[in-house]
Amino acid sequence: MGQITPGVVLSKVAVYAVGLLFMAFGVAFSVNSGLGVSPVNSLPYVVSLVLGVDMGSCVIAVFCCYVLVQIVIYRRDFKWVNLTQILFSTLFGYFVDFAKAVVGDFALPTYPGQLIMLAVSMVFVALGVCLYMDAGLVNMPMEGMTNAIAERIVKKPFHDVKVAVDCLAVAAAILLSFVGLGGLEGIREGTLLCALLVGKMMKPMQKVVAPLVDRICSAPQEEQGEPEVLMEGEGVSE
Template sequence: MSQNKRKIDYPIRRFLFLCLGLSIMAFGVAFSIKAALGTSPISSVPYVTSVISRLSVGTTTIIMNIMFVLIQIGILRRDYEWFQLLQIPAAIVFGTMIDVAEYVIAPIDVSNYFQQWLLCIIGIVLIALGVSVEVMANLVTTAGEGIVLAICKKAPIRFGNMKVIFDVTLVCIAIVLSLVFLKTLDGIREGTIAAALFVGQVTKQTNKVTKGIEAVFLSE
């Protein structure tokens, strides 16, 4: 393969893997919603606002991520890297694929608590794998990661600690919205806690898989 063709193919391959990672994550979100044991922290607000507004979860996810981009711009101002505006089309792909995934898995029948947990675990694994593939693509961060990084650039807080604070904040917002508008707690359950505890741990394992894939498909 010629050097020029390699230079053209390289970013295209990374873009395709970014879309793949976002799609896998979207199916993970859809499985967690189908399990009805509570969504992951990052999807808690979109899920609750979806129930309130009757918009699809994909649509509310896109809206929330665009808001995250605007907040990043407000935090970083002159330090904002305009390349990160690619987070918006990434959010559109992610939100659209959530709706597609919900449609695809809609026929799955869930009739007992064991089956709910099975779907919840599938969701956790898929979200973790999707994160690994998205990070492997190394093209653009998701808006959720971007806002955490933006805060860390302006405040003396480690990324890991800020990520926990961010996730807890989202869950708290979802709880308040649910109690105020729905008069009940919806979308926050034991599955939310499981996702918060285990997605990161599973991601460490899926990263080992994606390293091999990266060496084969994403080496220049």
Template sequence: MAKRIITLAFGITVMGFAVALAKTALIGTSPISSVPNVVSIITPLTIGEATVLFMLVIVFLEWVVLCHGFGWHNLIQILPSLLFGAIIDVFVSFLRPIHPQTYIAQLSLSLVSIPILAIGVYCEVNSNLLMMPGEGIASALAQRFHKKFGTMKILADSTMVVAAALLALVCTHRLIGVREGTILSALLTGECVSLVERGLPRFTNFLRR
């Protein structure tokens, strides 16, 4: 249990840093953070605060999808979400002195954030402790509609990106907060997670035991 808690906490910390780094790049964050990123731009909320609120909405949607199948393992997802939001804001403050002046610098920061995010996701998933709401809603949809988790994860991520884009367009009439960095993250993060798993088979087995 101690190993699982440490692995999950490390994964959440790394994911928080990756989100903060992508936020600093200014060309879009990961799909799960796309809505909070837009909310943080159009409201006084920080991206961490918006992340916590968004995670609560996702847990509520899990309840809607699962109804009587909703249990403590779904509700407890709120706890790591609180930690995740707080860590994002800590790292955003830490990275505030960084101001990428050119598009190449922005793109470089965004690309660096993707493998870092993948490492965090790898640790989260292989902790075998609990899911974050981003994966929880995909699991709930897979269970409810008898589909593969991977298929529902793609659907959930795509829906979040579309929702973020629509929110930005409705509120600002511009596509802010959702840009090429979001698309790159959606396309490459899963592949990077697979590369880590293939490259560290013994460590993966150690985490899963």
């Protein structure tokens, strides 16, 4: 196993941040597709429309609620280091604003064009989730909550539970949209497609992403050799 050195930690943080950036661009493309935002961000997006607040702030607020759900599920087994999810959620909020500024008003006007933008969005979101999960730091709040539900409540594989959690998030956003806005906003057929397909897309993606992230986040060979010699020495002295 590789040593946890400052270089390895920095590599993990960098991979994690790149994953969040991919997800943020997924949000921007889904918004501009006009077919509905991605499920992960459907609730924050509708909350932002209802309250008239910028989306980044709503992402942070909603994701903090997801952290609270984890605390309730895990109770005493909740690792307090997972509160850093709030920190990464804040970073993600800034990335969303950045991605929206970069993408701007770019849109493909025809329906096939909208579907292309939606497909790009789904690839970005799935790739982003794979990257930051394989970095091995903390989950983002929605994935952390999904993990908690998968492990403690339904005891089923993460990928399958993610599809269900995404669908529940979309359902909550639809309800809030009708109650707070008097109609359906920000959620369309594209949102449902994302809910059904992103979790499935992650399975084959992780076969490629996981080994790559492992290579990037591993300590160099020379650094790995020294600890093994020390361990042998300890074994002799015993």
